[in-house]
Amino acid sequence: MHRIVRILTAVSWLFLAFAIQPAAAQNKRLMTLVDLLEVPSLGDPQLSPDGSQLVYTLARADWKANRRISHIWRINADGSGAIQLTNGERGESSPRWSPDGRVIAFLAQRGDDEQTQIYLIENSGGEARQLTRHQTGVSNITWSPDGKWIYFLASDPKSAEQRERERSRDDVYAFEENYQQRHLWKVAVPEGREERITQGDYSVLNYSLSRDGTKIVFHRAPNPLLGYSWQSEIWVMNADGSGATQLTRNQVAESGAKLSPDNSRILFTADVNRNFEPYYNDNLFLLPAAGGDPQILLEDLPYEIGEAHWSADGRSIFFTANLGVHSQLFQLELAGNRLRQLTEGNHAIRSWEPAPKGDIHVLSLDQPTNPGDVWLLERPGRPLRKVTRVFDYLEREFELPRQEKIEWKGADGVTVEGLLYYPIDYRPGTRYPLVVQTHGGPRASDKYGFAGGTGNYVPVLAAKGYAVLRPNYRGSTGYGDDFLRDMVGHYFNNAHLDVLAGVDHVIAMGVADPERLVKMGWSAGGHMTNKIITFTDRFKAASSGAGAVNWISMYGQSDVRNNRTPWFGGTPWEANAPIDVYWEHSPLKYIANVKTPTLILVGENDERVPMPQSVELYRALKSNGVPTRLYVAPREPHGWRELRHQLFKMNAELDWFERYAMNRTYVWEKPPADTAREAARVSPQP
Numbered sequence: 001m002h003r004i005v006r007i008l009t010a011v012s013w014l015f016l017a018f019a020i021q022p023a024a025a026q027n028k029r030l031m032t033l034v035d036l037l038e039v040p041s042l043g044d045p046q047l048s049p050d051g052s053q054l055v056y057t058l059a060r061a062d063w064k065a066n067r068r069i070s071h072i073w074r075i076n077a078d079g080s081g082a083i084q085l086t087n088g089e090r091g092e093s094s095p096r097w098s099p100d101g102r103v104i105a106f107l108a109q110r111g112d113d114e115q116t117q118i119y120l121i122e123n124s125g126g127e128a129r130q131l132t133r134h135q136t137g138v139s140n141i142t143w144s145p146d147g148k149w150i151y152f153l154a155s156d157p158k159s160a161e162q163r164e165r166e167r168s169r170d171d172v173y174a175f176e177e178n179y180q181q182r183h184l185w186k187v188a189v190p191e192g193r194e195e196r197i198t199q200g201d202y203s204v205l206n207y208s209l210s211r212d213g214t215k216i217v218f219h220r221a222p223n224p225l226l227g228y229s230w231q232s233e234i235w236v237m238n239a240d241g242s243g244a245t246q247l248t249r250n251q252v253a254e255s256g257a258k259l260s261p262d263n264s265r266i267l268f269t270a271d272v273n274r275n276f277e278p279y280y281n282d283n284l285f286l287l288p289a290a291g292g293d294p295q296i297l298l299e300d301l302p303y304e305i306g307e308a309h310w311s312a313d314g315r316s317i318f319f320t321a322n323l324g325v326h327s328q329l330f331q332l333e334l335a336g337n338r339l340r341q342l343t344e345g346n347h348a349i350r351s352w353e354p355a356p357k358g359d360i361h362v363l364s365l366d367q368p369t370n371p372g373d374v375w376l377l378e379r380p381g382r383p384l385r386k387v388t389r390v391f392d393y394l395e396r397e398f399e400l401p402r403q404e405k406i407e408w409k410g411a412d413g414v415t416v417e418g419l420l421y422y423p424i425d426y427r428p429g430t431r432y433p434l435v436v437q438t439h440g441g442p443r444a445s446d447k448y449g450f451a452g453g454t455g456n457y458v459p460v461l462a463a464k465g466y467a468v469l470r471p472n473y474r475g476s477t478g479y480g481d482d483f484l485r486d487m488v489g490h491y492f493n494n495a496h497l498d499v500l501a502g503v504d505h506v507i508a509m510g511v512a513d514p515e516r517l518v519k520m521g522w523s524a525g526g527h528m529t530n531k532i533i534t535f536t537d538r539f540k541a542a543s544s545g546a547g548a549v550n551w552i553s554m555y556g557q558s559d560v561r562n563n564r565t566p567w568f569g570g571t572p573w574e575a576n577a578p579i580d581v582y583w584e585h586s587p588l589k590y591i592a593n594v595k596t597p598t599l600i601l602v603g604e605n606d607e608r609v610p611m612p613q614s615v616e617l618y619r620a621l622k623s624n625g626v627p628t629r630l631y632v633a634p635r636e637p638h639g640w641r642e643l644r645h646q647l648f649k650m651n652a653e654l655d656w657f658e659r660y661a662m663n664r665t666y667v668w669e670k671p672p673a674d675t676a677r678e679a680a681r682v683s684p685q686p
Contacts, residue, residue: 030463031398033650033669045362045374047355048101055095063673066642079387099147145213155180182224197241210259217257229253230562261314279566302480309354322478348447366449369395399424401462408505411497418471423462432467433516440523445478446470454646455522473498491567491585496531518657530587537595541660543653545601546609549617551582559607591620597627599656603636
């Protein structure tokens with residue numbers, strides 16, 4: 001076993017201080033759905049080459065545009081001087097410092113741009129200028145070390161014949177053949193001259209430039225479709241595209257490949273074991289850049305490896321790991337295989353980026369009262385230092401729920417854990433309605449944090465008097481391979497029993513009222529909802545968001561299939577297919593058992609769990625006389641993006657829960673623009 005040395009950081013002391021603070025100050029108010037939707041989102045923090053400044057994106061709700069619009073901000077590393085650098089109508093993303101720190105590149109659509117392009121802005125200020133005018137949208141930008149080039153990915157443009165057929169509506173297409181391959185380019189700075197690096201009948205899914213700028217390691221797949229990513233392989237080539245060499249040959253979707261500082265080795269992660277057998281917690285691997293067999297690192301680590309980077313000297317690998325209800329940053333010293341835990345605390349790491357020079361780390365932390373401010377870890381062993389204070393207002397202005405980790409035993413005696421959120425003004429000895437939320441994935445886990453997404457909106461539920469349980473049931477990551485692989489061969493083996501045992505535990509704690517239970521979830525959380533309503537009638541109301549009900553039809557409909565095959569022991573269309581396993585674990589088989597009033601929500605353009613799954617569920621429940629309603633959001637993919645759709649989803653669920661679990665009327669919240677228009681109609685003009 002690897003000995004993990006934990007280094008206590010400021011985050012631990014922060015949570016200790018929070019725990020012993022007196023009751024919430026007066027004048028705080030309860031959070032509403034609109035308040036929640038207007039919480040900004042901070043992303044992509046990047047430290048300047050000299051370490052003196054950071055840039056990041058800050059997205060805010062724009063109700064007129066019906067979406068969140070992101071702009072680029074800069075702040076001094078000591079937390080002073082925060083300033084907004086961009087203000088384009090359609091927003092900006094992906095800020096990247098030039099090697100000398102004088103210029104910031106970013107992505108945007110401005111003016112007459114039909115596609116996302118690269119723009120440059122001086123760090124000293126001024127107007128941004130457009131660098132690329134590529135035919136298709138640009139993504140994944142990286143500066144060369146000398147600052148003369150910016151590398152990027154872009155899809156190949158449609159041919160003149162394709163465009164003419166579309167114009168004339170002679171546009172019948174071959175399914176899953178109507179894509180454009182994605183390739184690597186570079187553009188000269190400042191003149192804007194573009195050069196193509198790769199071409200051919202394949203796609204570059206991602207790439208990483210070596211520290212010296214001479215090599216590129218990349219993930220090459222037969223096409224850009226997500227369902228075929230498991231056929232991708234790791235390749236390495238010279239920075240001009242010459243000498244491309246394939247390094248892996250397997251049926252595994254490796255990710256995050258990066259060259260060591262001396263270009264001799266490549267690190268990557270994959271959700272396989274040492275034999276490259278699938279469906280394990282993500283592991284860390286090393287691969288000789290000249291070719292050879294991959295070597296697994298930290299094979300006995302019971303966590304899920306996240307992102308990984310080389311240290312500046314190449315002697316260590318830094319990586320994030322999922323430990324169940326929290327995630328932390330680690331350092332692996334390759335000589336001696338010594339592992340150190342660098343962060344500690346009740347948080348999830350939302351984003352992490354090591355500085356290009358020196359081992360300084362930029363982290364965005366999701367905490368119970370703060371969904372993502374930026375912290376710096378300037379040297380292992382030193383405390384984390386908070387840089388931004390975008391979210392300080394939340395704890396100052398709102399009553400926020402207390403959360404704690406709880407543990408219980410599953411039906412087979414295995415320890416399961418989850419997070420329990422208490423209602424605002426919780427009084428011991430009083431029982432409260434309980435909302436049970438199951439996470440998506442299912443290869444994921446719920447962690448400490450603000451829990452303010454539109455899929456859970458815990459602060460609002462707590463404000464309305466609900467307790468919330470988020471269980472990390474069997475099949476979750478971060479608890480070892482046995483825990484994860486409990487789903488292999490039988491999806492609903494212990495997972496749903498773990499959830500119900502967690503409910504019983506919260507009832508035994510005296511917190512939950514067994515007569516006012518609610519079940520909800522999205523994606524795999526929707527799968528779980530569909531299973532539980534066929535298994536028990538204990539829940540008074542349920543919401544199934546983008547959930548599967550028929551695994552046989554789902555397998556063929558979804559854009560992702562390969563990673564689901566282990567659940568059932570084969571595909572549904574192979575010779576001697578395990579159809580009985582697919583059907584046994586399909587909630588539809590037992591749909592006649594359902595008595596729980598069930599709301600169903602799905603995006604019209606959902607490719608991951610397509611709309612027909614929700615239609616099958618709706619028609620079955622409707623035919624059997626179960627109270628149900630199916631809401632379909634136009635234009636929406638698997639995760640809903642439009643603000644009004646997100647507000648509608650939360651309103652509809654709260655209305656359903658209040659009606660069937662609480663027997664009381666719910667008043668729907670309206671978007672701020674609608675509220676303002678109504679006020680203007682009834683208020684006298686000055």
